[in-house]
Amino acid sequence: MKDDPGAPRALTCPNCGAPIIVRAAGLTVSVICGNCGSTLDAADPVLTLIERSNAALARPLIPLGSRGSLDGIEWEVVGYLERSGDDVEWEEYLLFNPWSGYRFLIHVEGNWRLGQALDRLPRLDGGTALLDGDAYRGSDPYNARVDFVVGEFYWRVSVGETVAATDYSAGGTSLSREDNAQESSWTQLKDLPPGTVGKAFGLTPPLGAGKTANTAWRDFVHSLIIAAIGFAALLVVLVAAPASQLIAQDTLLLEPEGPAITRVIGPVEIQRRSSAVEVRATTEVENAWVDLGYALVERRTQQRFEASATAEYYSGSDADGNWSEGDKRPASLFASIPRGSYDLVVEARAKQWGGSFGGSQPSVAVTIGIVRDTGFGGLFLFAAIMLAIGPAWRAWRLYSSGAGPDRDTTW
């Protein structure tokens, strides 16, 4: 027994067949397949399927399996969560080391924090939490929801799970309390200095690096150059005016009032520096509507462009005769998508009115077509405005960077 080293378990996803490595065997309870997004039961030796999925997965900024040293300990990224509160979104990485257990690496609004589950209970005094002689001031409670999850976790995790959360802060340290019906868990979080995480996990450009006035100036100049190139390209494109082209198409079958369906359509190859992409939905709805969410996700960089649309059609008759309204074929425009190889992630949900006006379709077919480089009139103006936003933003950053530390780290 002593000569048998502990090892990650190599298994296969029962839904899609992709290889799955369980890095913390014995501790991990849930695994979300990195290929198809299915939720698997790691407490079961054969990795049974809990929830089947074919969702496209956002790839975390720090890939699963990455290792980096924080606080003098080497950590491996084993899980990734995207979560949102009432008016904030953040990312959580679950870090693991076999001798030191788990940590949480939190990325919120450009800042990074390292968290550890508390093994002792803070004492609550009104809205203040007391721990180790320090007083932490509490925020208003808010709901924290899991929006996306991939990797492995030592608890049962699922998208949509919502807990009541309260943050207590004292300078660069804070406590987070999350309550569900069964238990309340406390995590202590410490702010990490800018650049720490990028350096630890070998990411470029360094994450969490505060920008100086110099780089703000450089960014401004770069953005002007990019905008100028963009205008030139737009003019060239306007002259050449390539025809629009259907590059991918797929049909989804939705059940009214049924669950949302997620479909990945791709690849969408953008060879030019920047192309317009239009997503056209075609459906036959009657007194029903289909909510469509689109995300164009670049495969390598995971850069996302999002849009949404509603396909709807209502008809009936009243004193003025028959009426109808709605658009069964909404089109959504991504005006300037940079060069790259993209997947279009479509999330669709069909709804219908209840009662006597209710639709009664058993199912709704939605055909999604992806068209590259469409109509140029309004598009040109729109693209020109989009191009102007970069320099305008950078100019504002340049102006504001003189007046204090810059917290912005998105790039």
Add this chain to the structure above:
Amino acid sequence: MTTLCPNCGAEITFRSIGLSVIVCDFCRSTILRSGDVLSIMGTAATVPDTISPLQIGTTGVHNGASFELIGRVRWSWSEGEQIMGGWTEWLALFADGSHGWLAEAMGRYMLTRRIDAVGDPILKAVAWGEPLTPGDGADLAGSSYAITDARPATVVGSDGELPFAAPKGETVFSVDMIDGAGGCASVQKHGDNVSAYVGRYVALSDLQLRNLRKIEGWPPPAWAAA
């Protein structure tokens, strides 16, 4: 004491004086010792592989007392049909012949020892199966705690020397508690017996551990070298 397994004849060694049960490494019989008499109580289930750096034979020091891990029980807890989690309790035999438990759960470690508690309401509540809610306060042996969970736990498998037989599927009701300064306790009900354990959260790096298990792909940290 070294003797032969009454089932398969393999050599078995009791490292403790006081522990009454050992699982034969070879045939996995659970053997009860009563004086010099050995009897077979059944077969212990195998503990599924985990990535733990601990193993039977790992030695360490806690509060100046040296110990060796000589047995383990793997537990799980469920909600309905679904297993919600598992943890390992390592039996630590101290140099003075006493024993404690090094529990390994969710990447954290607790070292506890059984105490003879009497009179605390929490003992009665557990004995009578009264509903206990996480977050509620509970006093045990003069200390105040808050309940973190109260739920049934089931034996998955066992190895080595233990104070009791732990056949697969055996269920206890377990209530875990923590305080505000790293102290922890648990009260368990097994059949009609209620037992109490108190101790602390510990970091492996503070236990001067030796003879740790190697883990593929992970060089041991500096404190575990040697």
